[in-house]
Amino acid sequence: MxxxxxxxxxxxxxxxxxxxxxxxxxxxxxxxxxxxxxxxxxxxxxxxxxxxxxxxxxxxxxxxxxxxxxxxxxxxxxxGEPIELNRSLLVAIVSGGTSDLPIVAEAAKTLEYYGYVASVFQDLGVAGLWRIVDAAPALQNFPIIIAVAGMDAALPTVLAGLVPSVVIAVPTSVGYGVTAGGQAALNSLLSSCVPGVTVVNIDNGFGAASAAIRVLNAGNF
Known part of the structure; x- marks a missing residue:
């Protein structure tokens, strides 16, 4: 129409x-x-x-x-009017750094539109590996994790080696020099040695959240 x-x-x-x-x-x-x-x-x-x-x-x-x-x-x-929100521990959003927050927010707002509240774990970049290691026990409770990272985007790969969750990786354009624009992050994630990591386009928090919704719908969570 x-x-x-x-x-x-x-x-x-x-x-x-x-x-x-x-x-x-x-x-x-x-x-x-x-x-x-x-x-x-x-x-x-x-x-x-x-x-x-x-x-x-x-x-x-x-x-x-x-x-x-x-x-x-x-x-x-x-x-339109907001809908009732599901606050169950279904989707976590993990970021490599504070600079990734706009993409994290896009994913979170997309999930919220469909009625899901995401739990956000901010600034867990692998340069301080202890941060992701410390968060891993809590993250294992989530069936779906959206991992957002720029630079070399190592975070989603490391995370996928620590938890059984579906990991949806979002390379971001955060970076400088050869990492500027996100192409290096995208290539790194497409080259991940951990099998089963889903990768969306650069800065595509909306696409990552949409992939999460498809998983939730298919799994009848």
Whole structure:
């Protein structure tokens, strides 16, 4: 069904895949975002917006801002009322460093949109190996772990060697020199010697959370 002249919503995606179509705001105009949000709000439905920058948010009309809940750290927003949250120990998000926090937040907000509260373990980079070793007993309680790391992105590989959980790795663009932009982190994770690590694209916290939702749906947690 066409919502605007240039946007056709995939209304049946949740029924087919267990995941909603979310609104990727990068490269969309303010007018496009406003029209999409307005139509969805008028129909009384929920939707997650991703990659909505503070600069874009500041330019949105006040009537659009009034119907969304915006989080600047994760660059996400939600149209519609919040749903009841499952606070069981199902998904942990582990970061290599504080600089990875925006991607951690994107993953956490995506999970929250679907009704899951993630437990966040921040700043467990392998340069201080004791940190991940100390956290490992607690992390073993989670069936799914999203591991977020830049630089050489060693954290997800080390973590996957310590716990039986599904590990979903997110390489980030955090770094400098040869690690700038995240390509080194991505290549490192794709080269992991630990079998079974799932790897998503650079800075893709949304994709990692979506993968976690698929696992949760398939496992009937």
């Amino acid at each position: 066409t919502l605007t002249d240039d946007f056709m919503e995939d209304r049946d995606r949740r029924e087919r895949t267990g995941l909603d179509e979310c609104i990727f705001c990068a490269s969309k105009s303010i007018d496009q975002i406003s029209r999409i949000v307005g139509q969805i709000f008028e129909e009384g439905r929920r939707v997650l917006l991703t990659r909505l920058t503070p600069e874009q948010y500041a330019k949105l009309p006040k009537e659009t801002k009034a119907v969304i809940t915006y989080d600047a750290l994760s660059n996400t927003a939600v149209v």
